[in-house]
Amino acid sequence: MANDRRAQLLSGNEACVRGALAAGVRFFAGYPITPSTEIAEGLAAALPKVGGTFIQMEDEIASMGAVIGASLAGVKAMTATSGPGFSLKQENIGFAAMAEVPCVIVDVQRYGPSTGLPTSPAQGDIMQARWGTHGDHPIIALMPASVRETFDLTVEAFNLAEELRTPVILLLDEIVGHMRERVELPPDESVHVVNRTKPVEDPETFQPYKPGPNLVPPMPAFGDGYHFHVTGLAHDESGFPTGRGQDADRLVRRLHAKIQNRKPPVARAEEWQLEDAEIVVVAAGSVARSARAAVREARVRGIKAGLLRPITAWPFPENEVREAARRAAAMIVPELNLGQIVREVERVSGGETKIVPLNRIDAELITPAEILERIQEVAAHVD
Amino acid sequence: MSIEELLERYTRRDKLPHIWCPGCGNGIIMGAVIRALDQAGVDQKKTVIVSGIGCSSRAPGYMKFDTLHTTHGRALAYATGVKLARPELKVVVLTGDGDCAAIGGNHLIHAARRNIDLTVVVFNNDIYGMTGGQYSPLTPQGSYATTAPYGTVDRNFDLCELVKAAGGTYVARGTTYHTRMLIDLISAGLGHKGFSFIEVVSQCPMYYGRKNKLASAVAMLEWQKEHAVPVKAAAKLTPEQLKGKFVIGELHREEAPEYTEVYAEVVARARGEEK
Numbered sequence: 001m002a003n004d005r006r007a008q009l010l011s012g013n014e015a016c017v018r019g020a021l022a023a024g025v026r027f028f029a030g031y032p033i034t035p036s037t038e039i040a041e042g043l044a045a046a047l048p049k050v051g052g053t054f055i056q057m058e059d060e061i062a063s064m065g066a067v068i069g070a071s072l073a074g075v076k077a078m079t080a081t082s083g084p085g086f087s088l089k090q091e092n093i094g095f096a097a098m099a100e101v102p103c104v105i106v107d108v109q110r111y112g113p114s115t116g117l118p119t120s121p122a123q124g125d126i127m128q129a130r131w132g133t134h135g136d137h138p139i140i141a142l143m144p145a146s147v148r149e150t151f152d153l154t155v156e157a158f159n160l161a162e163e164l165r166t167p168v169i170l171l172l173d174e175i176v177g178h179m180r181e182r183v184e185l186p187p188d189e190s191v192h193v194v195n196r197t198k199p200v201e202d203p204e205t206f207q208p209y210k211p212g213p214n215l216v217p218p219m220p221a222f223g224d225g226y227h228f229h230v231t232g233l234a235h236d237e238s239g240f241p242t243g244r245g246q247d248a249d250r251l252v253r254r255l256h257a258k259i260q261n262r263k264p265p266v267a268r269a270e271e272w273q274l275e276d277a278e279i280v281v282v283a284a285g286s287v288a289r290s291a292r293a294a295v296r297e298a299r300v301r302g303i304k305a306g307l308l309r310p311i312t313a314w315p316f317p318e319n320e321v322r323e324a325a326r327r328a329a330a331m332i333v334p335e336l337n338l339g340q341i342v343r344e345v346e347r348v349s350g351g352e353t354k355i356v357p358l359n360r361i362d363a364e365l366i367t368p369a370e371i372l373e374r375i376q377e378v379a380a381h382v383d
Numbered sequence: 384m385s386i387e388e389l390l391e392r393y394t395r396r397d398k399l400p401h402i403w404c405p406g407c408g409n410g411i412i413m414g415a416v417i418r419a420l421d422q423a424g425v426d427q428k429k430t431v432i433v434s435g436i437g438c439s440s441r442a443p444g445y446m447k448f449d450t451l452h453t454t455h456g457r458a459l460a461y462a463t464g465v466k467l468a469r470p471e472l473k474v475v476v477l478t479g480d481g482d483c484a485a486i487g488g489n490h491l492i493h494a495a496r497r498n499i500d501l502t503v504v505v506f507n508n509d510i511y512g513m514t515g516g517q518y519s520p521l522t523p524q525g526s527y528a529t530t531a532p533y534g535t536v537d538r539n540f541d542l543c544e545l546v547k548a549a550g551g552t553y554v555a556r557g558t559t560y561h562t563r564m565l566i567d568l569i570s571a572g573l574g575h576k577g578f579s580f581i582e583v584v585s586q587c588p589m590y591y592g593r594k595n596k597l598a599s600a601v602a603m604l605e606w607q608k609e610h611a612v613p614v615k616a617a618a619k620l621t622p623e624q625l626k627g628k629f630v631i632g633e634l635h636r637e638e639a640p641e642y643t644e645v646y647a648e649v650v651a652r653a654r655g656e657e658k
Contacts, residue, residue: 026468027464027467027468029463029464045653048646048649048650048652048653048654049653049654051650051654053467053468053646055463055467057460057463057493058489058490058492058493059489061457061460062457062459062460062463062489062490062493063460064460065453065454065457065460065461065463065464065490066460066461066463066464066467067464068453068461068464069433069451069460069461069462069463069464069465069466069468070464070465070467070468071464071468072451072461072464072465073431073464073465073468073469073472074468074469075468075469077464077468091454092454092457095453095454221469222431222449222451222465222469222472223428223429223431223449223469223471223472225428226449227427227428227447227448227449227450228449228450229443229444229450229451229452230450230451230452231444231451231452232452232453232454233452240398240444241444
C-alpha cells in the first residue's frame with residue numbers, strides 16, 4: 001500500500017496510520033476505545049506487512065508499557081487511545097519522559113469527564129496532555145486541524161520523539177479523527193524521517209545518560225551489547241538510581257532544556273491574516289477550521305480579524321501569542337471545553353490585550369457563525 | 384564457575400553491596416537466577432532482565448545484562464513489548480508478590496494466556512517490604528502486617544494454580560532454603576519455550592517475620608524446610624495431610640504454540656509468503 005500522488009478520501013485516523021507507516025512505525029500496542037479504534041485496526045492490518053508487530057493488550061496501562069518496552073528494544077513504537085485510556089496511560093508516559101524513551105501516544109479527544117459522550121467531540125484533554133502524569137516532566141503535544149496535517153504531524157511526532165528521546169502526544173479530536181477529506185499524500189521516499197542516534201562509544205565506558213551536544217543521550221537498543229540500565233528512579237549519567245537531590249535536579253532540568261532549547265523551536269503556530277489584525281482568534285484542532293471561516297467572513301465585512309493557530313499545544317507557542325497580543329485589540333479563544341487554551345493565552349499575554357473566551361460543551365462543534373458573532377460583538381466595543 | 388567468577392561475569396560489582404536487609408531472601412534468589420542463567424547457557428548480550436517496583440525489583444540493577452526497572456506491576460507489559468519487538472532476545476522478569484499478584488495481576492494472567500516466551504521469577508516474601516510491611520495477595524490469611532494489625536481477612540492466592548489455569552506452560556515453585564532445586568527449576572524455565580513461571584517462597588524477617596513470631600531468617604528458612612513438600616512426595620499425600628504445607632518442584636509443564644512464533648506466521652501470511 002505505497003503512498004502515491006493520487007487524491008484519496010481519508011479520515012484523520014486513517015491518515016494517522018499512513019503517517020505512522022511513513023515515519024517507520026514497527027510496533028503498536030493498544031486497547032479498543034472510541035473514537036480512536038480505527039488507528040489500531042489500520043495498524044493491525046498494515047504492520048505485519050512491513051514486518052512489524054501489532055498487539056491488542058489486556059488494558060490501556062499494559063499497552064503503554066509494551067510500547068516503551070518495544071522502543072527500548074530498538075523499534076519505533078506507538079499507541080492510540082482516547083480520554084479515559086489516556087488517563088490510564090499517564091504513569092507510564094511519565095516513565096517514558098523520565099527514562100527518555102521515544103514513543104508516540106495518539107489521544108483522539110472525546111467528551112468527558114469520565115465516560116462522558118464517547119462518540120462526541122471535545123478538546124478537554126489539553127491540560128491532561130500537559131500535566132496528566134505527576135512531577136515536573138516536559139511534554140510535546142501536536143494538534144492537527146485537517147486530515148493532511150494529521151499525516152504530517154504523525155510523521156513529525158515520530159521525528160521529534162526519536163530526535164529528542166521523549167514521548168510525543170498527537171492530540172486529535174473526534175472531529176479531526178473521523179472527518180473525511182480529499183488528500184494527496186507524499187510518496188514515502190519524500191517523507192523526511194528521523195531515527196534515534198545510536199552510541200559509538202565502547203560499551204565498557206559508555207554512559208547511557210550522558211547527553212550529546214543537543215542535550216540528548218545517544219540510545220542503544222537492548223541486545224546491542226551495552227548492558228545498560230533503565231529506571232524511572234532519578235538517575236545520574238550512568239543510568240543508575242541516585243539519592244542525591246542535585247543529580248535529580250540536573251536530570252529534570254536537562255529533560256526540559258532539551259525540548260526548550262531545540263532549534264528550530266518545537267513550539268509553533270500558524271499565523272493567518274495576522275499582519276494588520278485587530279481581533280485575533282486563537283484556535284487549535286478542529287475549532288481552528290471554524291475560526292478560519294469566521295475570520296474570512298469578518299474580513300469580508302470589513303473587520304480586521306486574524307487567526308493564530310497553535311500547531312503545538314505543548315510547548316505552547318508563547319512567542320507567537322505574546323507578539324500577537326501586543327498588537328491586537330482583543331483575542332477571542334474558542335475551544336470545545338470550559339477554557340484550557342485560554343489560560344495559556346491569558347498567562348502569556350500578560351494583560352496586553354482583552355481576552356474573550358468562547359466555550360462550548362454541548363457535544364456540538366463550534367460553528368463559524370458563532371465565532372463571527374463574537375468577533376462582531378468584540379469589534380463593536382473596540383471601535 | 385566459582386562464586387568469584389560468577390560475580391565478575393554476571394554482576395555489576397560497583398553497585399554492590401545491595402540495599403536488602405540482613406537475612407533477606409532476595410540475594411539468594413538473585414544468586415539462583417544468575418546461576419540458572421549460567422547453567423542454561425543463555426547469551427548474556429541477548430538477555431534482558433525486566434522488573435517492576437519493590438524490593439525484588441531492585442535485583443536487575445545489580446546484574447550485568449540489559450536491565451529495565453519499570454513501573455509498579457507493569458514488568459510483564461514492558462517485557463511483552465521487548466520480546467515482541469525482538470523475539471531473539473531472552474527476556475526474564477523478576478517481580479515480587481505485591482508487584483505481580485496485586486497491581487500486576489491482570490498482566491500475569493494475560494501473559495500466561497498468550498504463552499509468550501518470558502521467564503518470570505516471583506520473589507514471594509508474603510509482604511510489601513519496600514513500603515514497610517503491608518499485606519499482599521500472598522500473605523497467608525490471618526497473618527499480621529502493618530495494615531492488618533488484627534490479622535489479614537483476605538484469602539491468599541495460590542499463584543502457581545492461577546498461572547497454570549491461565550495457560551502458563553511451565554509452572555514451578557521453589558524456596559530460598561532448597562537453593563539447588565531452585566537453580567534447576569529456574570534453569571528449566573529458561574530452557575522452556577513459552578511462558579515459564581517460578582514462584583520462590585522467600586523470607587522477610589524484617590517485616591513479615593517480626594510481625595508473625597518468626598523473628599529470624601534462620602527460623603523462617605526452617606519453617607520452609609518443615610512445610611515444603613516435594614511434588615513427588617505430595618502425590619502420595621491426601622489433601623488432609625497436605626493441609627498447611629506447600630508443594631515445591633515442577634508443578635506443570637506442557638507444550639503449546641508460543642506467541643512470537645505464531646505471530647511470525649501471521650507476518651508471513653500478511654506478506655503472502657504462504658499458500
